[in-house]
Structures are given as C-alpha cells and as structure tokens.
Amino acid sequence: MLDGVRPQPATGRRPVRAALFAPLVLLASSFCSSAGAAEASPCPPDWEVQICELKAVVDVLKKEHLTEIDVPAFLDETIRLGVKTLPYARFFNAQERQELIKKDQRTRNGAPGIGIIFETLPDGLHIIDVVPDAPAAQAGVRTGDLVVAMDGNSMVGIDNAEIAKYANGEAGAPLKLTLLRGPSQQRLELAPLRAVIKPRPASVKRLDGNVLYTRLASFPEPTIGDYIDVVQAERKKGPPAAAVILDLRINGGGALNAAIGMTALFTGRDKTAMVTLQRDDKIQHRISTNWPDYDLPVMQGQDPLAPLQGDDWWRNVPLIVLVDGQSASAAEATAAALKDLGRARLLGTPTYGKGMAQTGVDIRDGTQVSWSNARNLRPNGCPMEGHGVVPDWIVPPRKDADMDGVLLGYREVDIPRAAYASKTAPDPFADVRKERQRLRERRALAKLDPANSAALPQKEFGTAKDWQLQQALNALAGKPVQVVAVNPRFMPAQPACLKLDVQVTERQKTQ
Numbered sequence: 001m002l003d004g005v006r007p008q009p010a011t012g013r014r015p016v017r018a019a020l021f022a023p024l025v026l027l028a029s030s031f032c033s034s035a036g037a038a039e040a041s042p043c044p045p046d047w048e049v050q051i052c053e054l055k056a057v058v059d060v061l062k063k064e065h066l067t068e069i070d071v072p073a074f075l076d077e078t079i080r081l082g083v084k085t086l087p088y089a090r091f092f093n094a095q096e097r098q099e100l101i102k103k104d105q106r107t108r109n110g111a112p113g114i115g116i117i118f119e120t121l122p123d124g125l126h127i128i129d130v131v132p133d134a135p136a137a138q139a140g141v142r143t144g145d146l147v148v149a150m151d152g153n154s155m156v157g158i159d160n161a162e163i164a165k166y167a168n169g170e171a172g173a174p175l176k177l178t179l180l181r182g183p184s185q186q187r188l189e190l191a192p193l194r195a196v197i198k199p200r201p202a203s204v205k206r207l208d209g210n211v212l213y214t215r216l217a218s219f220p221e222p223t224i225g226d227y228i229d230v231v232q233a234e235r236k237k238g239p240p241a242a243a244v245i246l247d248l249r250i251n252g253g254g255a256l257n258a259a260i261g262m263t264a265l266f267t268g269r270d271k272t273a274m275v276t277l278q279r280d281d282k283i284q285h286r287i288s289t290n291w292p293d294y295d296l297p298v299m300q301g302q303d304p305l306a307p308l309q310g311d312d313w314w315r316n317v318p319l320i321v322l323v324d325g326q327s328a329s330a331a332e333a334t335a336a337a338l339k340d341l342g343r344a345r346l347l348g349t350p351t352y353g354k355g356m357a358q359t360g361v362d363i364r365d366g367t368q369v370s371w372s373n374a375r376n377l378r379p380n381g382c383p384m385e386g387h388g389v390v391p392d393w394i395v396p397p398r399k400d401a402d403m404d405g406v407l408l409g410y411r412e413v414d415i416p417r418a419a420y421a422s423k424t425a426p427d428p429f430a431d432v433r434k435e436r437q438r439l440r441e442r443r444a445l446a447k448l449d450p451a452n453s454a455a456l457p458q459k460e461f462g463t464a465k466d467w468q469l470q471q472a473l474n475a476l477a478g479k480p481v482q483v484v485a486v487n488p489r490f491m492p493a494q495p496a497c498l499k500l501d502v503q504v505t506e507r508q509k510t511q
Contacts, residue, residue, distance in 0.1 A: 083371075099164075111196065114135040115195075116134075120159075123156055127145045130459075147178070173194050201219070204233075206234055206241075211245060219253050221296045224262060242318070249455070254329070257293075257294045265308070267338070272288060272289075319338065321338055324397065327352060341379055349396065350388045350390050352412055357373060359374075386432075394483050404453070416430075
C-alpha cells in the first residue's frame with residue numbers, strides 16, 4: 001500500500017490549448033479563421049476554436065514531423081495535461097481506466113505495497129506515516145524521510161497521479177527507495193519487499209475511565225460497518241463506555257457518503273450533514289443524515305444504522321474528535337458536521353481544507369474523465385475549501401512543537417489553480433499562498449528543525465506519548481486542556497459563510 005494522502009466529459013475546452021502549440025498557431029489559420037478574416041470558419045458551430053487549432057497541429061505533425069508519431073497517445077497526453085491543471089481533475093485512457101478499476105478492487109481486498117503514507121511535494125514524497133509491521137517499517141523507513149527516487153525513477157516534481165506506475169508491483173518484489181533523512185539530508189538506499197496489505201481503517205482501544213479511543217485511518221466504502229463492528233465488540237467486553245474519542249488525524253478521506261453515515265451514526269436522523277454548491281455556486285443540494293443519503297454500493301441497499309435506532313448510547317455518549325493538518329476531505333467533513341451540529345468538540349490543529357467533491361463519467365472507448373463538480377459547505381454554511389476546520393481546542397502534536405511550522409504545513413490553500421480554471425472567480429487564495437511560501441522561506445533561512453513541526457506518527461497514536469490524546473482525556477475528565485496561543489497570521493483566514501436554504505431537500509451522492 002502506497003497511500004498518497006493527497007491525494008490529485010467534454011474535451012473541447014480551453015485546457016487543451018497549451019504553450020506546446022504556440023509556434024504552430026500560424027499553421028492553424030487556414031483551418032480556423034480568426035475573427036477578423038473574411039472567410040467563415042469551417043469549425044462546427046459548437047466547437048471551440050482551439051479544437052480546430054489542435055486538429056491543424058495534429059495534421060501538420062502527421063505529415064511533417066521527423067518521425068511518425070503515435071497520434072492517439074499524443075492526443076491522450078494532450079487531454080491529460082490540460083485536465084490535470086484543474087483542481088482534482090483526471091483523465092484516464094482505456095488502459096488506465098481498467099488499471100484504476102483493478103486498483104479499487106485491490107484496495108478493498110488488500111493490495112501489494114510497502115505501507116507508507118506520504119504527501120507529494122515539489123521536492124519528493126514526504127513520509128508522514130509508516131504502517132506498523134509493514135515492509136517499509138521493517139526495512140527501516142521512518143516518518144519524516146523524503147523519498148526522492150523509486151527504482152531509480154525521480155520522485156522530485158512528480159505528479160501524484162504518476163506515482164502508481166513506478167510503485168505498483170507484485171507481492172514479494174522489492175521496491176528500491178532512495179531516501180533523504182534528517183537535517184543533514186543523509187542519503188539512504190532501502191529495498192522493502194512488497195506484501196499484501198489489507199485495509200484496516202477502524203480500530204478501538206479501551207482506556208482508563210472506560211473511554212473508548214477509536215480511530216479511522218481512512219474513509220473507504222465499508223467505513224460505517226467496520227467502525228460499528230469494532231466499537232460494538234469492545235462495548236460488550238467490559239463496563240459501559242463513558243465516552244468516545246474519534247481520531248481522524250492523518251486521515252486523507254475517501255467516500256464522502258461514508259462521512260455522512262458517520263455523522264448520522266452519532267447525531268441521529270433529520271439533520272443537515274452537508275450542503276453542496278454546484279455550477280458557480282448557483283445550485284444548492286442538502287445532504288441529510290437520513291437514509292439513503294449515505295447509501296454506498298457496499299451496503300447493497302441495506303441501511304447499516306437501522307439496527308441502532310433504539311440504542312441511544314451512540315447519540316448521547318460524550319464525544320471528542322481529534323484532527324490535524326492531514327485530516328482531509330471526508331475526514332474533515334465528518335469533524336465539521338459533528339462540531340456544527342453540537343454533537344462533538346474538536347481538538348488538535350486546523351484541518352487540510354479540501355472542500356470539493358469529485359465525480360466521473362465514461363467518455364468513449366473506455367476512457368473516463370473525473371472532475372470537481374461540487375463545493376462542500378458545512379452545516380453552518382461555511383466553506384471548507386482552503387480554510388479547513390478550526391478545532392475548539394488548538395493543541396500541538398507535541399507539547400514542545402513548533403506551532404508556526406505546524407500551521408505552515410502543506411495544505412489545500414497551497415495548491416495553485418490554473419488561471420483559466422474559473423472565468424468568474426480568480427484564485428481566491430493566491431495572495432495567501434504567496435505569503436505562506438514567503439514565511440516558509442524565511443524559516444528555511446533560519447534553519448529551524450522541521451522535525452519540531454512534524455505530524456505525530458501513527459505508531460504513537462493512542463499511547464502515553466500522544467500529547468493531543470492526553471489533552472482530550474483531560475477534557476473528558478473535567479481537567480484543564482493545555483492549549484496554545486497561535487499567531488493569527490499563521491491561521492486559516494475567516495471564511496465567508498452563506499445563509500443556507502434549509503428548504504432544499506435534494507440530495508447528491510458523491511465520492
């Protein structure tokens with residue numbers, strides 16, 4: 001399992017026009033007349049001019065290029081380059097589409113991997129967690145390592161979508177990693193052997209005071225059923241559980257409907273779990289905590305919460321949710337809904353800030369395009385996109401953590417948007433992004449130790465070393481919580497919240 005935490009229908013749109021074609025624009029003029037030319041354009045009226053330009057370029061290259069080119073592959077790559085500049089959009093050719101289907105199946109049933117969780121940043125893959133007892137951990141990979149190459153292929157500047165073709169392999173096959181470690185950038189070569197790693201998103205442990213410490217590592221489709229099973233099993237083992245801590249740290253999300261179901265589990269029916277905005281924010285859809293608003297294929301039409309409607313424990317037990325800068329998408333949607341509905345209090349650091357939902361459609365000949373089709377609003381009407389969710393108690397991952405560095409960790413707000421991604425709204429975070437990069441560069445010149453702002457590794461979650469967990473236990477016991485004061489300039493900007501139309505009852509199922 002190589003699990004990139006962040007993770008990145010009509011093709012006739014401006015993204016297909018790229019600098020690649022600029023030297024040949026004059027050659028295209030005979031195919032697509034300019035606005036000032038006398039002759040009418042031969043393009044169909046519903047085509048963008050740039051599609052004609054692309055056709056002209058392809059015709060020229062087919063006839064005049066030094067070598068014969070693979071036109072279908074060339075056009076696939078042209079579309080791919082344009083589509084991937086849009087937020088979380090992807091184009092899959094027929095082969096990639098089949099590989100994606102197989103990958104999804106392997107993810108559900110277990111897949112060969114080495115067990116690292118990482119962020120894809122410009123200088124390589126930053127390891128933010130290593131799955132305990134997985135091949136990477138056994139080979140000596142550590143949290144905080146930087147992967148700069150896999151099997152000799154550079155990971156510097158790589159797109160997250162391209163990693164799989166270097167990382168995938170059969171169980172038992174080695175994956176050579178080139179790592180940089182620590183402030184000295186010690187260079188290491190490790191070669192863990194891939195093994196089948198089965199997803200274990202839900203876990204539970206009973207702590208002192210009969211507090212159930214529960215953790216969700218991700219949000220795959222079976223999340224709700226898995227979570228209910230492990231919690232119910234632990235409840236039966238001992239005295240009544242007095243409280244629940246739901247740990248969503250380093251949880252990159254997954255199926256959005258699983259987040260809605262988790263919200264419904266703890267809040268009950270007839271609540272607004274989320275509102276989505278579509279097409280320039282003009283279409284509102286209310287998503288409720290009622291079945292089937294959280295339906296997923298894995299449920300086979302059966303409501304997993306129906307047997308729990310008579311068990312008030314789920315809706316009344318004291319609940320604290322742990323979040324951090326790696327809590328993204330479905331994870332932060334769950335945290336936001338539980339907070340806004342008054343069901344839980346949040347502790348930790350501001351979340352990642354991914355507030356868009358994606359959908360996909362098959363185009364032709366087995367190809368597919370996925371794109372962002374909705375912006376998610378919290379039940380209180382505030383957007384998560386670029387802002388994330390700010391906890392009730394701001395507590396660093398470690399008692400002596402460098403909070404400025406923690407808050408400058410890579411977030412959704414740091415992802416640049418193509419200038420043409422929206423004709424009506426320029427990139428709202430451009431200035432914030434520049435300021436955050438300037439602050440990072442200043443800190444780099446000061447040679448501050450990045451380890452002091454690193455996320456807490458998974459192997460320490462739920463232990464005595466887990467500072468945020470200890471503060472959550474203090475809160476449940478009525479003891480003081482040791483929060484920290486933070487510089488407002490490092491915190492997410494206050495979002496502009498909308499007044500929601502509570503009468504909207506349409507629902508939308510997205511993943």
